[in-house]
Amino acid sequence: MDDDNKISRKAVLRAALAAGVAVPAALVAGPALARDATQTGKPPELTPSCEEGDEPTPPQMEGPYFKPNSPQRTSLVGPGTPGTRLTVSGYVFGLACLPVARALLDFWQADVNGAYDNVGYNFRGHQFTDANGAFRLSTIVPGLYPGRTRHIHVKVQAPGRPILTTQLYFPNEPRNNTDPIFDARLLMNVRDAPPGKEAAFDFVLNVPQNPSPTTTPPPGGTTWAAGASYAAGVRVTYDGRGYVCLQSHTAQPGWEPPSAPSLWRAD
Incomplete structure (x- = not known):
């Protein structure tokens, strides 16, 4: 991808931000997001970039608490749910840094006390990215349980492609230093947003993509065209x-x- 293409994709994502389909722009000051790698072309220290050919988001173990057939929903909380409210949002990209529409994201996590619901489907739910590859989850900051740092489980799957199973982490958690499977590349970008918190993370899936070459409209032409x-x-x-x-x-x-x-x- 040439530099002009990288900048233009960044501009499109910022436009999506303005349309309310992603996280507040203030979040870009924290851990690097995949969408921001398109501006400099340099691999960030944390969240993988989405330059064509770079490594996708790293997988992690599923753990013992996954349950299939979670309900489709974007909110895992109700009016009386205890815990600090948390909104997680971002994009799902393929290897060419193009958004993946209708990608499946299946989230599950512990409650405020660090317990998983193994009988019902509390704090479990799946959703699909929109046409811009964006997702948004309303939940709480999960509690701690022995041996692990704070985390959220997720499975991500582009249509017809293999499933990525991984976990998302919170910055500045003391247990990040002692958790044996913690991976800094999976840190979310988190900020205070009273009365709760907002987090951002962009997934990069191992999905080959062939972006249309950058072109300019023909002389005198005014008809919209993809790639122009x-x-x-x-x-x-x-x-x-x-x-x-x-x-x-x-x-x-x-x-x-x-x-x-x-x-x-x-x-």
Whole structure:
């Protein structure tokens, strides 16, 4: 991927942030996120980058508490659920740093007392990424139990691809230094967001992708096309309707003007 492509993908993700499908921009000051590696092209110290050819998110053991057939839901808490509220959000990418739509994420974790529900499905649930590869989970900060640091379990699967089983960790936890399977590459980016906390993590799956080459619209052409580079203020037509570009980016399938209001305004 060339530098222009990397910057443009970063711009598209920031536009998605503005549309409310990802975490607050303030989170980028903590551990590196996969989406931010597209800006410098340098592998971050923690969360794997998504330059084509880089290593995907590392797997970890499933543990003894996984249960299949969890309910589909994006919130694992109710009005009276005890514990510090936590929102985890981010993206699922393939190896070319393109988002993976309809990827499955199945989460399970301990309650505030460090106990897992092995009878029902408390603090268990699965969801799917949206068209931009984004996910969002409402839960609590899990409690501790003997021998482990604080963590959240997750299985992630792109459609028709193998399952990644891994765990997500919290920074600045004392037990991170003594947990035998703790992996700093799986640290979430966490910040206080009263009355709770917000966390971000981007998964990079071992899914080959072939991004469309960057092109420019033909001379005099104004029809929107995937792979074309658009600058702010450029006008295009799509399905017979005119649109104005709001932010410079390289067009990708799934971000057509009618479905990307953060990038295009009807003219």
